[in-house]
Amino acid sequence: MKGLILVNAYTHSEHELYQPRRLQEELAELGVATDLKRNDFCPAYLDSGIKTDTAEYDFCVYLDKDKYVPRLLEGAGMRLFNRAQAVEVCDDKMRTHMALAGVVRMPATIAAPLCYTPVAPVSAALLDKVERVLGYPVVVKECYGSLGKGVYLAENRAQLALIAEKLKLRPHLFQKFVAESAGKDLRVLVVGGRAIAAMRRVSETDFRSNAELGGRGEQYPLDTATAALCEKTADALGLDFCGVDLLFGKDGFEVCEVNSNAFFGTFERVTGINVARLYAHHIVQTMCKLG
Secondary structure (H helix, E strand, C coil): CEEEEEECCCCCCHHHHHHHHHHHHHHHHCCCEEEEEEHHHCCEEECCCEEECCCCCCEEEEECCCCHHHHHHHHCCCEEECCHHHHHHHHCHHHHHHHHCCCCCCCCEEECCCCCCCCCCCCHHHHHHHHHHHCCCEEEEECCCCCCCCEEEECCHHHHHHHHHHHCCCCEEEEECCHHHCCEEEEEEEECCEEEEEEEEECCCCCCCCHHHCCEEEEECCCHHHHHHHHHHHHHHCCCEEEEEEEEECCEEEEEEEECCCCCHHHHHHHCCCHHHHHHHHHHHHHHHHC
16 A cells, blocks of 8 residues: 655645654554655646546545645545545635534624625625624634634724725635634544544634634543534544634534644644544555455
């Protein structure tokens, strides 16, 4: 058995490379050789059908968000971790909410209509609806983005209008602010359908709790109900591995976002759990079942 680990063509930071390198190490411990490559070697392309340069590989650990390569690789018969469809849905925050609607509890959310005319003003009717349904403060998010980037908080109509004007040419959404979770959330990792541990993320200076924005990680007990919530979320999205971000709502946890390529360096340090080993075991066990 041999695997391919694919990362973004322009990934260079040590923080981003920790995850693929750790997976490569743990797979090697299980006797599975892997090649770690960037997406710019274009492993699949179209020429009267799908052509690939991956015949030597049995599976691919896909750690990018580009949506074309995974579709092509799957079209050629390769098993991906995570699958293309799951990565696409998680990469788009609005699609994530749509996929989980009625499955788990999430904050009330309104999708912004996309504007194609830069000179057109933001719709007053839209802002009226946001105020009426979601109130203030209100969270505004770009649908594509990670590490807390592209997430804003509007305290009033003037701020909301400014943010909406800034984002009107990009896919974005408006979301009810969960005051009880300001500056904190809970990251739960799910591997192979099982929630393995939880880490509370806390920021003293920002309503966002991402470590990349100055937040810190703390150990947090994972009870049976919370584990079941996260496992249900991962199953609904068809994920082999993910980070489920939960908000501390007044009536219990609410699912905020799901990250199909969740970084786990900080998580390993805080919890003491070898996440890479668990994920590697899941990959090998899955491939062995496929024969």
